[in-house]
Amino acid sequence: MSATAGPTSSRDALARFVVEGAAVRGAVVSLDTTLRDILGNHPYPPAVARVLAEFTGAAALLASTLKFKGSLIVQLASEGPLRLAVVECDASLDLRATAQWRDEAVALPADAALAVLAGDLARARLVITLDPKDGGPIYQGVVAITGDSIAGLIEHYLATSEQIDSRMLLAVGDGGVRGLLVQRLPGAGPEDDDAWQRTVAAVGALDRERFMHAETTAGLVAAALPEEDIRLFAARAARFACPCSEARVESALRLLGRVEIEKLLTERGDVEVTCEFCNRGYSLDPVAARALFADDPLRH
16 A cells, blocks of 8 residues: 555544455544534434434545535435434535434434434435535536445445445444545446446445544555555645634624514524534624614614
8 A cells, every 4th residue: 555645543534445456435434522522512312413423424425526615515304203313524624514303313222313313204305515615607416315335325325326336335333434535437338347246245344343444544445455456645634624704693693684683582582693603602682783773774
């Protein structure tokens, strides 16, 4: 295995790689402190925490394939115990995530299937949004929830929307998540079939314990593809980061309008906003709330 310079720890890092002599590329990711920071913001039931961890790992792997500097958002909405799960990852691997659940989620075992959490699959949907944030068009792909595996859903999305054969593996444990994504390169021909089938077989036979406890990004790849000659690129750090701020909250309140703000002031005496991602609270007293509209007295 060859590698470029860069961080070697597998903790809170993502590294891309290619299989030498084969039309196969991939990425590995580990999220430890990042995941603990995300999950620590709310008292998630075990089943919800596990699913949110898997979605977070999947979002980071998908973001590694982006060719723009915007963000990728993975969102599950359902009428089951897991009402909503949202993960956002940008090109810098800044991640944030949140989930909302119904009371019945509390009693579910940690390994509850996604189909159980989603309830009526015909009414559940997974939406993947690519937002370039540079004025370019926003792309949204809707994925039907047809199975219990989050990795399988992402594979289906990549096969249908990107026409790329892919395999993804996600492992959660010990307060962290590990992920692997391998893809057959666009333009690969019949001569590359054997290499791809060998890669798929290796992922299927992966030793999850070895993969989960690998201490380096090189170790993650070696655990996944032990027989392959791998060129590993420099690892990039991942972290939990929430861009919420007083300015963003004030902008949102201005969009809400003076009438709605006055209703809140009448009901509560102030305006309070809590970020669903980081749980940070923002409070505006009547003077500060009304000052938002000082330059636009006629706005409603």
